Amino acid sequence: MKRILYITAVAIMAACNNSSAPADTTNVPTEQHKHDETAEKKDTTAILAGQKVFFPNLIDGQEIKLPYVVKFGVEGMEVEPAQMPKEPNRGHHHLLVDREPVKAGTMVPMEDPNYHHFGKGQLLDTLSIEKYPMLTPGKHTLTLQFANGLHMSYGPAMSKQIHIVVK
Numbered sequence: 419m420k421r422i423l424y425i426t427a428v429a430i431m432a433a434c435n436n437s438s439a440p441a442d443t444t445n446v447p448t449e450q451h452k453h454d455e456t457a458e459k460k461d462t463t464a465i466l467a468g469q470k471v472f473f474p475n476l477i478d479g480q481e482i483k484l485p486y487v488v489k490f491g492v493e494g495m496e497v498e499p500a501q502m503p504k505e506p507n508r509g510h511h512h513l514l515v516d517r518e519p520v521k522a523g524t525m526v527p528m529e530d531p532n533y534h535h536f537g538k539g540q541l542l543d544t545l546s547i548e549k550y551p552m553l554t555p556g557k558h559t560l561t562l563q564f565a566n567g568l569h570m571s572y573g574p575a576m577s578k579q580i581h582i583v584v585k
């Protein structure tokens with residue numbers, strides 16, 4: 419009986435530990451993290467506070483007519499052409515149509531036409547029916563996703579999703 423109680427107590431403690439630890443504790447940026455990343459350059463898809471992407475000229479729910487020039491914004495990271503990552507906090511934009519943000523450390527798909535890579539470091543693109551045939555009239559989601567030089571996603575925290583209505 420004592421042993422069962424002991425096991426139960428351990429299990430409860432373990433459960434408490436799990437639930438009391440916020441999921442993003444490891445992502446809380448500290449000076450220490452910053453130094454570690456710069457020194458080791460191991461995790462090339464870790465992100466820091468204040469780093470984000472955004473659509474400078476689109477708001478959620480906006481109605482647009484094609485062609486439409488959509489701009490890509492980023493704060494706290496630098497845009498560079500796709501290449502072997504030498505420095506952290508760099509990468510390029512991706513525009514996803516009707517797709518969800520890409521998990522951190524996972525490659526942004528290359529073959530799916532709903533994932534557009536801007537590996538030259540582009541800061542805008544023209545949404546046209548020729549280049550984006552999936553943008554048929556009606557509601558769609560646009561997701562801006564930042565990824566490193568090897569197209570490895572910085573994750574949902576470095577993405578921005580909005581809804582648009584194509585007229």
Ligand SMILES: [Cu+2]
Pocket residue numbers: 500510511512526535536537565568569
């Ligand atoms: Cu890419």
